[in-house]
Amino acid sequence: MLHASQVDDRPRLTKMPSTGGIMRWVIIATLPGLATMTFFFGLGVVSNVVLAAAFGLGLEALVLRLRHRNLRPLNDASALLTGVLLGASLPPASPWWLIGIGMVAAIVVAKHLYGGLGNNPFNPAMVGYALLLVSFPTYMTLWPTPQPLWPDTLVSQIMGSTSLEQIDSLSGATPLDAFKHKAEEVSASQFWANPPLPRATLTAWEWISAAWAVGGAMLLAKRLISWHIPVAMLGSMTAAAALLYLFNPDEAASLWLHLFTGATLFGAFFIATDPVSAATSQRGKLIYGAGIGLLVIVIRTWGGYPDAVAFAVLLMNLCVPLLDIYTVPATTESQAATGRAQP
Amino acid sequence: MARTFEFHGGVYPPERKQRSQGPVRHARLPDQVVLHLDQHAGRPALATVAVGDSVRVGTPIARGDGMISATLHASISGQVTQVDRHTITIDGDGVDTWQRLTPLEWRTESADQLLRRLEQSGVVGLGGAGFPAHIKARIGERQRIDTLVVNAAECEPYITVDDLTLQQYTSDVLEGAQFIASLCGAKQIVVGIEDNKPEAISALRQAKAESQPLSVTVSVIATRYPSGGERQLIKSLLNRDVPDQGLPADVGVLCQNPGTLLAALRSVRDGEPLVERLVTLTGEAIADPGNRWVRIGTPMAALLDEAGLNRAELHQLIEGGPMMGTPLDDLEGMVTKTTNCLIAATRQELPPAPPESPCIRCGACEEVCPANLLPQQLHWYARAQDDTKLAHYRLFDCIECNACSYVCPSHIPLVADYRQAKTRLRQQQLETAKAEHAKHRFEWRQARLAREEAEKQARRQARLARQSTQQSDSQGASPQADLRSLRIAQTAAKAAVRKAEKNLARAAQQDPEQPNDDLEIQLATAQENLQAAEARLAEAREAGEPQETS
Numbered sequence: 034m035l036h037a038s039q040v041d042d043r044p045r046l047t048k049m050p051s052t053g054g055i056m057r058w059v060i061i062a063t064l065p066g067l068a069t070m071t072f073f074f075g076l077g078v079v080s081n082v083v084l085a086a087a088f089g090l091g092l093e094a095l096v097l098r099l100r101h102r103n104l105r106p107l108n109d110a111s112a113l114l115t116g117v118l119l120g121a122s123l124p125p126a127s128p129w130w131l132i133g134i135g136m137v138a139a140i141v142v143a144k145h146l147y148g149g150l151g152n153n154p155f156n157p158a159m160v161g162y163a164l165l166l167v168s169f170p171t172y173m174t175l176w177p178t179p180q181p182l183w184p185d186t187l188v189s190q191i192m193g194s195t196s197l198e199q200i201d202s203l204s205g206a207t208p209l210d211a212f213k214h215k216a217e218e219v220s221a222s223q224f225w226a227n228p229p230l231p232r233a234t235l236t237a238w239e240w241i242s243a244a245w246a247v248g249g250a251m252l253l254a255k256r257l258i259s260w261h262i263p264v265a266m267l268g269s270m271t272a273a274a275a276l277l278y279l280f281n282p283d284e285a286a287s288l289w290l291h292l293f294t295g296a297t298l299f300g301a302f303f304i305a306t307d308p309v310s311a312a313t314s315q316r317g318k319l320i321y322g323a324g325i326g327l328l329v330i331v332i333r334t335w336g337g338y339p340d341a342v343a344f345a346v347l348l349m350n351l352c353v354p355l356l357d358i359y360t361v362p363a364t365t366e367s368q369a370a371t372g373r374a375q376p
Numbered sequence: 377m378a379r380t381f382e383f384h385g386g387v388y389p390p391e392r393k394q395r396s397q398g399p400v401r402h403a404r405l406p407d408q409v410v411l412h413l414d415q416h417a418g419r420p421a422l423a424t425v426a427v428g429d430s431v432r433v434g435t436p437i438a439r440g441d442g443m444i445s446a447t448l449h450a451s452i453s454g455q456v457t458q459v460d461r462h463t464i465t466i467d468g469d470g471v472d473t474w475q476r477l478t479p480l481e482w483r484t485e486s487a488d489q490l491l492r493r494l495e496q497s498g499v500v501g502l503g504g505a506g507f508p509a510h511i512k513a514r515i516g517e518r519q520r521i522d523t524l525v526v527n528a529a530e531c532e533p534y535i536t537v538d539d540l541t542l543q544q545y546t547s548d549v550l551e552g553a554q555f556i557a558s559l560c561g562a563k564q565i566v567v568g569i570e571d572n573k574p575e576a577i578s579a580l581r582q583a584k585a586e587s588q589p590l591s592v593t594v595s596v597i598a599t600r601y602p603s604g605g606e607r608q609l610i611k612s613l614l615n616r617d618v619p620d621q622g623l624p625a626d627v628g629v630l631c632q633n634p635g636t637l638l639a640a641l642r643s644v645r646d647g648e649p650l651v652e653r654l655v656t657l658t659g660e661a662i663a664d665p666g667n668r669w670v671r672i673g674t675p676m677a678a679l680l681d682e683a684g685l686n687r688a689e690l691h692q693l694i695e696g697g698p699m700m701g702t703p704l705d706d707l708e709g710m711v712t713k714t715t716n717c718l719i720a721a722t723r724q725e726l727p728p729a730p731p732e733s734p735c736i737r738c739g740a741c742e743e744v745c746p747a748n749l750l751p752q753q754l755h756w757y758a759r760a761q762d763d764t765k766l767a768h769y770r771l772f773d774c775i776e777c778n779a780c781s782y783v784c785p786s787h788i789p790l791v792a793d794y795r796q797a798k799t800r801l802r803q804q805q806l807e808t809a810k811a812e813h814a815k816h817r818f819e820w821r822q823a824r825l826a827r828e829e830a831e832k833q834a835r836r837q838a839r840l841a842r843q844s845t846q847q848s849d850s851q852g853a854s855p856q857a858d859l860r861s862l863r864i865a866q867t868a869a870k871a872a873v874r875k876a877e878k879n880l881a882r883a884a885q886q887d888p889e890q891p892n893d894d895l896e897i898q899l900a901t902a903q904e905n906l907q908a909a910e911a912r913l914a915e916a917r918e919a920g921e922p923q924e925t926s
Contacts, residue, residue: 035533035698037783039727040390052733052786109733151734151786259739308737313752315742361769362748 056110062248069244073179073237077126088136089116096145118158124176135161155350156310159343179237208294213339220283238294249302258306265322266301273330300342310350317360324349381615383608385744386600387779389533396536396658398666409673411464415712416506417888418444429456432475434649442896444884446508447498451651451671477647482555497643498650503633505888506714515625516560522628524557526567529604532697535717537654540667541634542576550587552637565592568613570599602777606631620773657683659720661690670711677707691723699778733786741780747773751780758797813894820897823904830908834915841918862913869906876902
């Protein structure tokens with residue numbers, strides 16, 4: 034019978050990718066973001082991604098073997114994608130064991146213990162990230178000050194001997210982190226009048242956010258993700274941040290800070306849109322995305338973590354079964370009128 | 377141009393209709409035909425011929441069994457050589473002598489006569505479901521129909537039967553539409569056709585001016601699969617939503633496809649029963665593709681060989697379209713009343729499906745689902761056999777169009793899963809319905825015995841009455857009140873028959889594949905009761921003649 038992936042005489046659409054094709058395209062769409070991160074934070078970004086991806090493939094193969102499955106699913110590139118996404122989330126040149134623990138949590142626990150691809154209720158990369166964030170906060174919160182290509186740390190990364198002192202000497206906080214941990218008596222305007230972080234850090238994060246947005250646009254243009262989740266997430270963040278700012282401009286973080294200096298755009302296009310762990314109907318996706326956006330603002334404002342995309346996504350993952358039940362597309366209205374039961 | 381509306385979802389498969397565009401021809405007369413007794417919706421027909429009988433083209437060879445069933449006719453002249461439970465085989469004499477019915481004029485003939493003619497001629501829906509046309513036309517007795525929709529969308533790739541029918545028999549199809557519209561009381565005729573059939577569209581536009589008495593609208597809709605689904609077409613043409621689990625008649629619409637209308641007209645105007653149909657022969661493995669008039673029961677192998685089938689190149693043979701059709705394992709099949717297309721595809725043309733991978737809930741299926749379902753959720757719960765959830769996600773609203781399977785990046789045969797789940801659920805229902813069915817069968821038997829008793833009684837009474845009139849009147853007669861209550865009983869029995877007919881027609885139309893034996897038996901019971909009531913009434917009349925006339 035006919036299948037869209039096998040016909041090349043379709044006049045209106047290009048060839049439909051397979052599941053593996055979708056994953057590979059998403060990986061390609063991460064390239065602008067990864068390249069920009071590398072430009073600002075050095076080769077540690079690349080090595081993160083490469084290590085995480087290698088762990089991903091290796092663990093996937095190992096678990097498939099343990100589950101007595103054939104290794105064909107390796108072709109679907111989903112483990113590779115999880116590695117790329119986790120690698121991109123970690124501070125550059127994270128030690129190999131940190132990446133390894135994160136990937137075990139992602140691939141073994143979050144994915145295969147739940148039944149493998151398609152069955153995981155939580156976003157694997159974010160499970161790995163959240164585990165690392167609560168277990169190794171010091172390693173996870175220190176980002177280097179932007180200084181292009183940073184090769185001397187590669188050695189210590191590979192040796193797993195990156196010491197906290199070594200990181201500390203080169204690191205600074207992310208803008209969101211700095212703002213979160215500003216002294217009580219410093220108001221927002223005072224903070225920005227004399228920010229405790231170099232201008233270069235802010236510039237770097239702005240550029241990186243823009244690059245993730247470019248990748249997101251690629252995904253939208255290729256119709257590999259639908260607009261519902263990113264738009265709902267960014268929309269609800271904007272609304273909530275604007276509201277907070279209106280009530281308390283002196284304390285609240287600005288909209289700009291929320292949207293362009295953290296993981297927001299990366300999360301909106303590459304994390305929240307993971308179809309397996311997201312709500313599935315269009316209405317469900319809107320609620321799901323809006324919920325993530327709202328939770329991000331709530332956690333950033335009143336919670337203990339400066340960036341909050343991972344937790345917000347995981348919390349909304351929890352709501353997906355419920356969302357899926359309550360957002361079944363409506364039946365034709367007249368059915369209620371005839372009132373006949375289904376067979 | 378008439379305004380059209382949008383339905384949800386849909387896909388744009390390659391059309392591949394060009395190869396079969398040539399003029400319509402007649403296929404060679406087969407030496408032998410094998411006619412299936414169940415080539416229509418409802419119960420299989422019952423053979424009325426025996427081995428050795430001579431038949432002509434159009435000789436009835438099997439009668440419909442129960443209300444939803446259809447008459448079957450010899451499609452070649454010759455001799456019956458085999459009759460078994462499922463098929464009748466006829467060996468041809470090569471002469472092709474016909475047995476036609478008297479032509480009728482549909483504009484002046486009574487509706488009863490015309491409906492009987494449709495039934496006698498074995499006309500069923502030629503679009504695919506094979507629903508008996510006389511039952512469908514009678515819908516006007518029970519529900520108000522304002523529009524007859526001629527379903528000429530033909531959205532499946534490859535198939536060009538409706539297209540060619542409209543190009544070559546334009547005015548006949550429109551006259552058939554006028555005929556069926558007048559039978560069911562429609563006030564207008566709307567032809568729904570996809571914009572990829574320019575010749576048929578211009579032919580229709582020319583012919584519609586002369587079509588009388590109802591006005592004909594030609595509505596050109598965008599080419600998008602499955603625009604020819606009844607619900608989707610009605611939405612596109614009239615912006616009416618057929619209720620889920622409902623019928624087009626619930627929104628005042630009757631749908632017929634052009635081939636059926638042509639067959640209906642021929643059965644009346646020419647007295648020609650349904651013995652042949654147009655079939656699209658196409659696919660890259662065929663050298664001489666096109667549309668042919670094919671006698672019902674013609675072996676597919678003979679037909680395909682005549683069209684230049686290259687057996688070495690043949691990879692997959694499909695009966696119907698490449699989206700909803702049935703892949704056949706061999707060339708042993710026969711053309712039936714519902715065979716609209718045979719695709720002999722090469723490997724390159726329709727490659728085998730790649731291995732299935734897990735669902736990642738990407739939602740591509742949901743985007744294209746014309747029934748606005750969540751196929752990804754149905755998939756999950758169908759595999760888990762979670763029946764409550766399947767009902768919640770409206771499994772039975774799936775029209776099995778395969779748009780979801782078509783786009784699934786994981787190559788999951790979604791509709792195959794749904795079909796399996798539907799079959800399983802129906803099986804369960806059947807189990808629970810069995811006890812009920814046994815009860816209904818018992819009631820039917822009781823009713824039959826009562827009817828026979830009543831008829832016997834009536835005959836005896838009639839005899840007595842004759843004797844008594846001969847010998848002077850001395851017979852004790854039934855009181856007037858008794859006669860009245862019998863009349864009431866007869867009216868009630870009539871109403872019960874009508875109700876049973878309505879239930880059955882509705883159930884069969886909603887789901888032509890589902891067996892309706894239980895409803896058939898309930899109808900038979902009601903009919904027995906009616907006959908018994910009539911017999912008793914007749915008896916009472918005989919007995920009470922003097923009182924009634926006085």
